[in-house]
Amino acid sequence: MQVGAAGLAYRGRTASIGFVHGPFVRVDVDTKDARVAGTLVEEALALRNAIDVASRQIADLAAIAGGEAAQILEFQVALLDDEDFLEAIFAAIGDGDAADVAWRSALDGQIADYDSAEDEYLKARSSDLADLRDRVINILQGGEGQAPRIPGGAVVCADDLPPSRFLEIDWSAGGGLALLRGSPTSHVAMLARARGIPMVVQLGTIPEIGATALLDGEGATLELDPSAEQLRLFEARRESHRKSRASARAILRRPTASWRGERIKLLINIQSVVDLAHADAQYADGIGLMRTEFLLTDRGGLPDEEAQFGAYDAVLRWADRRPVTIRTFDAGGDKPVSGFTRDDEANPFLGVRGLRLCLARPEIFAVQLRALARAAVRGNLKVMFPMVTSADELEAGRKLFADTVQRLQAEGVAAMLPELGIMVEVPAAALAIATFKAAFFSIGSNDLAQYVLACDRSNGALAPLMDPLHPAVLELIARTAEHGRRAGVSVSLCGDMASDPRCLPALLNCGLRELSVNASALAQIKQTIDRLSSGGGLG
Ligand code: PEP
Ligand code: MG
Numbered sequence: 001m002q003v004g005a006a007g008l009a010y011r012g013r014t015a016s017i018g019f020v021h022g023p024f025v026r027v028d029v030d031t032k033d034a035r036v037a038g039t040l041v042e043e044a045l046a047l048r049n050a051i052d053v054a055s056r057q058i059a060d061l062a063a064i065a066g067g068e069a070a071q072i073l074e075f076q077v078a079l080l081d082d083e084d085f086l087e088a089i090f091a092a093i094g095d096g097d098a099a100d101v102a103w104r105s106a107l108d109g110q111i112a113d114y115d116s117a118e119d120e121y122l123k124a125r126s127s128d129l130a131d132l133r134d135r136v137i138n139i140l141q142g143g144e145g146q147a148p149r150i151p152g153g154a155v156v157c158a159d160d161l162p163p164s165r166f167l168e169i170d171w172s173a174g175g176g177l178a179l180l181r182g183s184p185t186s187h188v189a190m191l192a193r194a195r196g197i198p199m200v201v202q203l204g205t206i207p208e209i210g211a212t213a214l215l216d217g218e219g220a221t222l223e224l225d226p227s228a229e230q231l232r233l234f235e236a237r238r239e240s241h242r243k244s245r246a247s248a249r250a251i252l253r254r255p256t257a258s259w260r261g262e263r264i265k266l267l268i269n270i271q272s273v274v275d276l277a278h279a280d281a282q283y284a285d286g287i288g289l290m291r292t293e294f295l296l297t298d299r300g301g302l303p304d305e306e307a308q309f310g311a312y313d314a315v316l317r318w319a320d321r322r323p324v325t326i327r328t329f330d331a332g333g334d335k336p337v338s339g340f341t342r343d344d345e346a347n348p349f350l351g352v353r354g355l356r357l358c359l360a361r362p363e364i365f366a367v368q369l370r371a372l373a374r375a376a377v378r379g380n381l382k383v384m385f386p387m388v389t390s391a392d393e394l395e396a397g398r399k400l401f402a403d404t405v406q407r408l409q410a411e412g413v414a415a416m417l418p419e420l421g422i423m424v425e426v427p428a429a430a431l432a433i434a435t436f437k438a439a440f441f442s443i444g445s446n447d448l449a450q451y452v453l454a455c456d457r458s459n460g461a462l463a464p465l466m467d468p469l470h471p472a473v474l475e476l477i478a479r480t481a482e483h484g485r486r487a488g489v490s491v492s493l494c495g496d497m498a499s500d501p502r503c504l505p506a507l508l509n510c511g512l513r514e515l516s517v518n519a520s521a522l523a524q525i526k527q528t529i530d531r532l533s534s535g536g537g538l539g
Contacts, residue, residue, distance in 0.1 A: 018198030020176035037098035107133035131162025248523035288516020308371035316379030354387025445495025481511035
């Protein structure tokens with residue numbers, strides 16, 4: 001899209017907000033000529049060596065990056081250690097394939113599987129695999145696999161950028177990321193958000209050249225070689241963003257939010273420890289929802305008890321005495337997990353998912369319950385079950401959990417049963433709320449709206465109908481809040497509408513006093529409550 005005499009502007013999707021004006025640098029991987037293959041033995045040795053070198057490089061990167069970034073790289077290391085996976089590749093070399101050909105075709109197969117997934121989260125995993133494929137091939141072709149030199153503060157542009165390449169770039173002088181493809185749910189997007197690096201994805205085709213660029217992570221635009229007028233407008237947007245962030249963040253530092261004299265608790269939703277790196281997370285009253293499906297899909301398999309315990313314990317340590325609500329695996333529907341969810345269902349959204357699936361696969365559920373029971377003694381942990389329809393399911397889950405605690409204690413392992421609550425996201429649960437003996441309720445308005453309105457939440461064509469402010473949805477929210485008030489049981493809402501300032505008046509009027517929002521929305525929601533309290537509008 002031509003927008004001015006001098007500069008070209010492109011629009012994509014926001015992956016991480018913020019503004020960058022800097023040199024424009026393309027970092028696409030160059031394709032070298034195919035290598036000359038050796039004998040079968042030479043090819044097998046070349047691949048083994050390339051895998052060892054790649055493993056060492058990734059381990060070094062993980063050691064420097066630490067934390068959640070290191071966990072992301074573990075996915076690649078795990079694949080390089082997976083002898084079953086490698087066996088087939090060495091067999092192909094035994095059948096006469098060159099090392100790079102055998103490696104590429106195995107990785108391309110896996111990448112295609114991830115790419116064809118409907119779930120955007122799974123799709124995004126394919127860039128991790130493409131990164132690994134290219135790293136090993138680069139080593140086989142005699143490359144060093146090292147990062148290109150990038151000037152500080154640059155707008156780095158690539159087709160897609162895998163996490164390991166992101167971590168190799170020195171972001172200490174700032175800079176931003178503009179991807180032609182990519183996804184806001186990819187690991188690299190999570191890393192960019194955690195480090196405050198502005199990032200725009202899905203920009204489409206743009207020219208190879210450009211000396212300077214303006215990247216606007218909020219408006220999701222990239223402008224190349226901008227005119228003076230483009231630069232002036234960009235700086236005005238940057239300044240207004242800075243001012244509104246500064247005033248929202250000043251409010252964030254105040255201890256509590258209140259509305260009509262009542263305290264409003266604001267907690268945050270996280271998928272992993274990486275989300276806690278968000279600068280605003282520290283101001284939350286706790287974690288209102290930790291989704292644990294991230295653990296299932298990230299490592300290419302079902303995580304063992306220690307890996308899970310480590311993740312839960314890290315969040316509890318971060319929270320100190322603040323409450324942390326962890327939701328048990330909510331796989332199925334829009335979150336398929338290979339080896340766990342069923343792939344023979346005509347309608348997975350109405351299928352064996354959430355708690356239904358966990359109860360059907362007790363051998364997998366028990367591992368999570370063990371990790372949670374052990375974590376419960378380390379902090380203020382609450383656990384909730386997703387997709388609960390009937391009180392019997394809650395009781396079946398509670399029994400499994402209690403048995404798990406007993407077994408752990410009999411083994412001499414410190415463990416306890418945490419407070420147990422449920423997500424209210426199936427209309428039947430909201431309507432029959434009084435039948436549940438739960439310690440707390442958390443309304444999942446994303447699914448509640450989907451089921452009440454009969455609109456698949458992932459179907460963009462239904463977006464105008466998929467309105468969480470529909471009176472039928474609000475009626476069920478108000479009903480749940482009213483039951484909680486009468487029964488003295490806390491009720492919060494952790495669906496996306498809690499992060500949307502436009503929904504706030506309706507949610508407060510429904511009687512909710514506890515909301516769990518995305519960390520990036522915390523300041524704005526607190527500011528909106530402040531405005532509503534002082535009689536102002538939404539601003
Ligand atoms: C919800 O359904 O509102 C919710 C918070 O859970 P998820 O979006 O993970 O289904
Ligand atoms: Mg849900």
